[in-house]
Amino acid sequence: MTIASMQGIVKRYGSALALDYVDLNIQEGEIVGLLGPNGAGKTTLIHTLLGMIPFDKGSVQLFGSTKKPFSNENKQKMGLVTQELTVFEDLTAKENLDFFAGVYGLKGEKRKQRVKEALDFVGLSSNAGKLPKKFSGGMKRRLNIACALTHRPKLLIMDEPTVGIDPQSRNHILETVKKLKEQGTTILYTTHYMEEAQNIASRVVIVDQGQIITEGTVNDLIANIQHEEKINIEVSDPTSLPTERLEGLEGVRQVHVDGSSVQIISNVGSGILDRALSIVKETSGVVGIQAEKPTLEDVFLTLTGKQLRDGQEGE
Numbered sequence: 614m615t616i617a618s619m620q621g622i623v624k625r626y627g628s629a630l631a632l633d634y635v636d637l638n639i640q641e642g643e644i645v646g647l648l649g650p651n652g653a654g655k656t657t658l659i660h661t662l663l664g665m666i667p668f669d670k671g672s673v674q675l676f677g678s679t680k681k682p683f684s685n686e687n688k689q690k691m692g693l694v695t696q697e698l699t700v701f702e703d704l705t706a707k708e709n710l711d712f713f714a715g716v717y718g719l720k721g722e723k724r725k726q727r728v729k730e731a732l733d734f735v736g737l738s739s740n741a742g743k744l745p746k747k748f749s750g751g752m753k754r755r756l757n758i759a760c761a762l763t764h765r766p767k768l769l770i771m772d773e774p775t776v777g778i779d780p781q782s783r784n785h786i787l788e789t790v791k792k793l794k795e796q797g798t799t800i801l802y803t804t805h806y807m808e809e810a811q812n813i814a815s816r817v818v819i820v821d822q823g824q825i826i827t828e829g830t831v832n833d834l835i836a837n838i839q840h841e842e843k844i845n846i847e848v849s850d851p852t853s854l855p856t857e858r859l860e861g862l863e864g865v866r867q868v869h870v871d872g873s874s875v876q877i878i879s880n881v882g883s884g885i886l887d888r889a890l891s892i893v894k895e896t897s898g899v900v901g902i903q904a905e906k907p908t909l910e911d912v913f914l915t916l917t918g919k920q921l922r923d924g925q926e927g928e
């Protein structure tokens with residue numbers, strides 16, 4: 614079932630075009646990784662989908678209904694983890710959660726129970742009574758996520774939830790996202806870290822300059838741009854490398870020797886690894902093998918001619 618979709622969305626801020634005829638469909642149960650550089654339009658797309666900002670053209674459908682996408686009923690089925698932390702520093706972790714649970718209309722025992730569950734889910738139970746100002750960046754992020762979970766949203770939208778936190782907390786958050794998916798939550802996860810999208814997304818949507826430039830599974834996107842395969846074999850005796858025999862293998866395009874390593878470039882799917890290895894083993898002794906696989910970074914580079922992460926480190 615399609616849980617959320619947008620068709621032909623155009624959004625301008627004054628004369629600047631932030632979304633340029635965007636079509637997007639999100640199916641129940643998937644994690645859609647929305648990937649793009651800073652300023653690509655990710656946050657604007659999310660805010661449009663949530664009905665938080667007006668748009669100039671197009672339409673949005675949520676939860677299968679064609680009428681009034683932004684009704685209170687629909688909004689209660691969505692959760693947003695904002696890019697900036699949305700927690701109150703002078704309320705304890707538990708009080709923060711209780712506040713947000715109240716905003717979503719939860720009451721009494723159910724509210725208490727959901728607050729407890731959400732704290733537990735993000736691993737903050739033992740810090741329930743502490744103030745977030747005593748928390749590390751990663752703990753604050755986890756609290757921020759928990760605040761969006763007490764009402765058990767069907768669609769959870771996460772806007773760059775791992776920016777500026779340490780790798781351990783990042784892994785914790787990625788595991789939490791996977792757990793939510795297992796429980797049936799549909800997730801739209803925006804990031805400019807391609808490794809994250811590669812790690813958790815069932816499907817990746819890449820945006821640049823307000824347009825969706827490609828979408829698909831990570832494997833499909835990579836296969837679409839992959840025109841050759843590269844294998845590097847490290848050898849113990851490079852003087853006797855049988856370069857000509859390697860060049861003669863079906864599917865091999867080029868062979869380069871560089872010091873003690875030989876690089877073999879071949880056609881996609883030519884499956885030369887076994888044959889190349891047995892030839893090299895006979896004469897030169899194999900010390901190590903490395904196969905170079907393209908990444909989402911390469912997909913972006915191929916499609917746009919620029920790096921996904923230009924000048925974005927250290928945020």
Ligand SMILES: Nc1ncnc2c1ncn2[C@@H]1O[C@H](COP(=O)(O)OP(=O)(O)OP(=O)(O)O)[C@@H](O)[C@H]1O
Pocket residue numbers: 626629630631649650651652653654655656657658696805
């Ligand atoms: N309130 C606003 N007023 C004017 N321009 C805006 C506003 N919000 C966003 N923009 C512009 O719209 C474009 C898309 O911005 P948006 O924040 O959606 O991108 P993003 O992909 O989420 O980037 P980031 O990763 O930096 O959050 C950018 O050029 C941005 O400068």
